Amino acid sequence: MRSKIVVFTDLDGTLLDHNSYSFEDAVPALELTRSLGIPVVICSSKTRAEIEYFRRKLDNREPFISENGGGIFIPKAYFNFDFNYSRETNEYKVVELGTRYETLVEVLNEIRQKTGLHIKGFSDMSVSEIARKCGLSKELAELAKIREYDEPFTVCEDEKASYLVKEEIKRMGFKYTEGGRFFHLTGDNDKGKAVRTLTKLFQRSFPELKTVGIGDSLNDLDMLESVDIPILVKKPDGKYDHRVKLDNLILAGEEGPRGWNRAIINLLQKGKT
Ligand SMILES: [Mg+2]
Numbered sequence: 001m002r003s004k005i006v007v008f009t010d011l012d013g014t015l016l017d018h019n020s021y022s023f024e025d026a027v028p029a030l031e032l033t034r035s036l037g038i039p040v041v042i043c044s045s046k047t048r049a050e051i052e053y054f055r056r057k058l059d060n061r062e063p064f065i066s067e068n069g070g071g072i073f074i075p076k077a078y079f080n081f082d083f084n085y086s087r088e089t090n091e092y093k094v095v096e097l098g099t100r101y102e103t104l105v106e107v108l109n110e111i112r113q114k115t116g117l118h119i120k121g122f123s124d125m126s127v128s129e130i131a132r133k134c135g136l137s138k139e140l141a142e143l144a145k146i147r148e149y150d151e152p153f154t155v156c157e158d159e160k161a162s163y164l165v166k167e168e169i170k171r172m173g174f175k176y177t178e179g180g181r182f183f184h185l186t187g188d189n190d191k192g193k194a195v196r197t198l199t200k201l202f203q204r205s206f207p208e209l210k211t212v213g214i215g216d217s218l219n220d221l222d223m224l225e226s227v228d229i230p231i232l233v234k235k236p237d238g239k240y241d242h243r244v245k246l247d248n249l250i251l252a253g254e255e256g257p258r259g260w261n262r263a264i265i266n267l268l269q270k271g272k273t
Helices: 024-035 048-058 101-115 127-134 138-144 159-171 191-205 218-225 256-269
Strands: 005-009 040-043 064-066 071-075 092-096 119-121 150-155 175-178 183-186 210-215 229-234 250-255
Touching: 005 191, 005 256, 024 256, 040 048, 040 191, 048 064, 048 071, 048 138, 064 191, 071 191, 092 191, 101 119, 101 150, 101 159, 101 183, 127 138, 150 159, 159 175, 159 183, 175 218, 191 210, 191 218, 210 218, 210 256, 218 229, 229 256, 250 256
Parallel strands: 005 040, 005 210, 040 064, 210 229, 229 250
Antiparallel strands: 064 071, 071 092, 119 150, 150 183, 175 183
């Protein structure tokens, strides 16, 4: 690794188009990062299995962060020093910051029983239902079901009902965030915590490291707060998520992967870093 810049990126609605899940519009900027040796680290609410699918398509060999900061997956030979990790697989050293999925499903069940609200989690949905709701292929919806640290859910009633659910989640000592399509229940993890943990590892090789973060939704706020250069892309309706507010926030000017392309090229070519 030659670079002193690392880009942390959200997938859904950011590097991937909200509807088509294509990163086509960001290819010029992706090629630029590759030519400059800048690692692009995926930091998504998606599962390990889904991220691996897109890493293969992107030919990306960098570490990645799954399920809203629940797990950090670091290819075994990536860093040439020892560090603390929670478990090992054939390919990765895994730093776990999240709570076991089974516990999260139980918590959501308890809240459903207590409030009587119609809460529907991924664990209640079939593969075809997830495919339909997310506009995913069956293959990808199956990968989305292999969850480890985060339960996406919807509340069928109004906004007041989702507020009640949110309060109950907090009362029980868990966390709540919101992505492009779903609410998310997690343990005491978020994208920011995971980005800061991984940044510390990168800094052991490069103390002068500069970090870039790019996202589109509320669940990216912690990540954007944890980087030197935060970038926000527009939503499919052409607006920015108004809940993402930061003094040094760079607005990408366009939605999803088009915004990704424009902001990253501007940043790297105009030497704004
Ligand atoms: Mg997103």
